[in-house]
Amino acid sequence: MQLESAAKMIAEASSIAVLTGAGVSTASGIPDFRSTTGLWTADETREYYISNHYFHTDPVDFWQKYKAIFRVKLLKDYGPNHVHRYLKELENSGKEVVVITQNVDGLHTLAGNDHVIEYHGTLNSASCPNCGKSFDLPYLLQSETPVCDSCEHVLKPDVVLFGDPITEHDRAEQVIQQSDLVLVLGTSLLVSPFNILPEYAHSLGKPSILINWEPTVMDELFQVVIHDDLSKIVQQLKK
Template sequence: MHLETAAKMIADASSVTILTGAGVSTASGIPDFRSTNGLWTADEAREYYISNHYFYKDPVDFWQKYKDIFRVKLLKDYGPNHVHRYLRDLEVNGKQITVITQNVDGLHTLAGNEHVIEYHGTLNSATCPNCGSSYDLPHLLTAETPVCEKCVHVLKPDVVLFGDPITEHDKAEQAIQQSELVLVLGTSLLVSPFNMLPEYANSLGKPSILINREPTVMDELFDIVIYDDLSKIVQQLQK
């Protein structure tokens, strides 16, 4: 019954804001960093190494650990899965879709969604902290420690590191304001301030749906909550 209600809510909404987490990308082979068995729980030191502080302290070792932890060399082997394509299909079929994603893999954009807010940045580029020049993924893979071709400073990845400010929160809230429905997919809602967005939607009285593999601490905020494999649920929603 929950699934049928969710399908009707999605069908009836002309504009949907979709919040996505690691559970959307796992079907593409990208590990879930924060689930119960995720990589972050295996080694809390990763948060130290993937930080603004450590980048400036030891940029050479930072890049070595960053590339290893995020499997940057494998990014080119990953592609959108049917969950990404489902969200693109909603847009193709005439809905106004905004995706606000915690994921840094760039797969929503690769799938073709036009309005993607990369809340935590992207693995696919880096910027020179000295002159502001931007570089794409192929350049980042040319050397162990990628540097700016113009001023030879070590590049800083465009991922939001621990200690970096979140710059997209206001834009995310604006998208929620303008939508008829909020759909949350594949996130544990443990990371702040991203997890303030469902609270914001609730404060505005926006209808909302959560689909996740396991319960979250914010389940009571949602009108519909479905615990199941996201890939399976999306296939059922498509029917």
């Protein structure tokens, strides 16, 4: 049985690279923008608005769109769910766990995981493109268009916008290289270059598990594939 195989592989691994997507955060009430019924599909212009180009074209309107699309004001209402806590429990049991997440909500860090690579950045802060000063979420919520309190430039979110470079890919590959097991949770593996990571793991012959509600185009790369509710499967793995 796939579940038993997954449980055995996790139990035997001492270092685990965990790749997570939106399916991990949905149990916390955060919508999945990229699932087939997700909000992202409702309006294709979102990609245009949440881009580096649009930020530089109209930073004031950018911030309005950005806050609405990502429900930034609600971030403080969200908390880690039992999938996040399960990964922390694996860490507490003595395993080396590194989470490489597509999610920008910061919940893995909030759950207490010590090693989190935020592949697409974070909603919880922004930086001044002029002087580099960083600002936290409460500061960003104080005004419609947050500006630097030192040099008065409009702040840029610490999320990787469309058109921004991905800076964490090499570090993510290093983590996979050093791991005994690659565990992929709640992602459709449609977004590039994140979806190169499972291919890289496969090329190295790493044992791997995929748990996702829907089939993905990369299912064949994994030794164990489970299509089911992630929250339910995690509860079963804990047992």
